[in-house]
Amino acid sequence: MTFARDRLWALLGTQPEGAPAVAVEAIEPEDGYTIERLRFELGSGASAEERLFCGGSGVRGILTRPSRIDSPGPALLYMHSHGGHYEVGADELLEGQDYIGALGPVFARAGYVTLTIDMPLFGERRQMSESALSKALLWHGRTLMGRMLAELSGALTYLVSRPDVDADRVGGFGMSMGCTHALMLSALDDRLKAVAHLCCFADYGLMIRSGAHDGHGHYMTIPGLLAEMSTGEIGGAIAPRPQLICLGTADTLTPPDAVAQARSEAEAAYARAGHPERLSFLVEPGIGHQETPAMRTAVLGFFAQNL
Numbered sequence: 001m002t003f004a005r006d007r008l009w010a011l012l013g014t015q016p017e018g019a020p021a022v023a024v025e026a027i028e029p030e031d032g033y034t035i036e037r038l039r040f041e042l043g044s045g046a047s048a049e050e051r052l053f054c055g056g057s058g059v060r061g062i063l064t065r066p067s068r069i070d071s072p073g074p075a076l077l078y079m080h081s082h083g084g085h086y087e088v089g090a091d092e093l094l095e096g097q098d099y100i101g102a103l104g105p106v107f108a109r110a111g112y113v114t115l116t117i118d119m120p121l122f123g124e125r126r127q128m129s130e131s132a133l134s135k136a137l138l139w140h141g142r143t144l145m146g147r148m149l150a151e152l153s154g155a156l157t158y159l160v161s162r163p164d165v166d167a168d169r170v171g172g173f174g175m176s177m178g179c180t181h182a183l184m185l186s187a188l189d190d191r192l193k194a195v196a197h198l199c200c201f202a203d204y205g206l207m208i209r210s211g212a213h214d215g216h217g218h219y220m221t222i223p224g225l226l227a228e229m230s231t232g233e234i235g236g237a238i239a240p241r242p243q244l245i246c247l248g249t250a251d252t253l254t255p256p257d258a259v260a261q262a263r264s265e266a267e268a269a270y271a272r273a274g275h276p277e278r279l280s281f282l283v284e285p286g287i288g289h290q291e292t293p294a295m296r297t298a299v300l301g302f303f304a305q306n307l
Contacts, residue, residue, distance in 0.1 A: 003229045003237040005188055011222050012146030013137075016189070017042055017154030019161070022061070029067065033108030035094070036063040040117060040158070042151045047140065059151065060124050062090045064104035065113040065164065072166040074307040076107055077156050077192065078116040079174030079181035082217055086130075089123020090116045099290040100175050100198075110300060112307075113165050117155045119148050119177075121219075134218035144219040145184070152185050160191055169193065169307045173299065175291060176200050176253075180220060187237040194306040196244040196299045199251055199289050202258035203231050203265075212255050232262040236269025242278045242306040243270075246295040248287025259283075 009015055021041040028035040038061035066073075080092040081100060088097060093104035093116045107114040118125050121133060121144075128136075134144045160167040171194040174182035179200035186195040200216075205226050207213040213220075235243065245263075247254055263281065270279040282298045 003187065003233040005237070007228060008184070008188060008234070009146075011143075011224055011228065012149060013142040014146035014150045017150050017157065019157045020154045022158050030105070032067060033105050034065050034067055035104075036065065037061075038063060038115075040151075040155065042117075042154050047142075059117050060090055061115060061117040061155065062093050062104070063113065063115045064093060064108040066108055066111055069113075069164045072164055073111055073113065074169040074171070074303070075113040075115070075159055075162070075165040076303070077152065077159055077170065077172050077185075078103065078107075078114050079152060079172065079178035079185070080116050080119065080122065081175045081179075082122075082177035082219070086122050086126050089118040089125070091123060092116070101291060101296070103173075106296075106300075110304070112303070113159070113162065115155060115159045117151065119151070120144065130218045134221060138221070138223070143222055145180075145222055148181060148219065149185055149188065152181060153189060156185070156189065156191055167191070171195060171303055171307050173197065173303075176289065177217065177219065183231075183235055183238075186241070186243070187234045190241075192241070194242040194244075194303065195238060196246070196302050198246040198291055198295055198299075199248065200254065201231065201235065201245045201247060201262055202254040203261040204258075205230065206258035206261055207255060210255050210258070212253060212258065215253050230262070230265060231258075232265025233269070235262060235266035239266075239270045239273035240275040240278055242280075242302070244280050244282070244298060244302040246282045246284075246291075246298060248284045248290065248292075250286050251289045253289055 026037040040059040096102035172192040175198040179197035182197040
């Protein structure tokens, strides 16, 4: 099995979005940073049914940035998590969740322009259940993961085009569902120059053997994926770009044997690329499915070094 970018897009049942139309709905100065509330027109490559299923084409975006930007600087595409909290979506950037802090202000005060958008099902886009949406898309030859990644690619196109962003200093970040998005989108799109992700890096095949896969959402269903590529190969396809992977040994969604398999394959790919030092892991004993202070410190240090 080997990773092939075009093949993964085919398995996802979609292609990356083109440049979206974006409207600025509000600009809100805060203490040490600024919030921009945006509206994206996404779904240019989707069918009418797909756009309807996913809550229409007008997608909410939230962006945080430093209060003052004198020249183009680094930026992050933030991919929000799941947690069964469908009402949150993009608000995670400003409010956090019970397992991750509110990182938008943190990143902004550290000098980053950071963008997130509501994924289908989340935030303002709660049109139907995850099971119902996954089935509807699959029956039309599409996947929910594909729709999500296509929209994130459109958001990335906007982000790299902003005059306050240096397109050569854009990274990706996500936890849990956002981790999977960050992993896959970085493998698919070289515009993400560095990626840090938390709490969802494990071999899918071994997760099935242990039953751990059933703790993940329907959005992860990609027909035929395991016959052609593994988690570790997808992670390895990011090489030689820098990648930080944070995990807890007590996280039931990432069993130790599945983590070890994915890690071994990704490390081999980085070694073949001649830059094993660009792949780093933070594995915390006894930690479950949550961001920790050590992870926060590692992520900020990683982006400071690589963006």
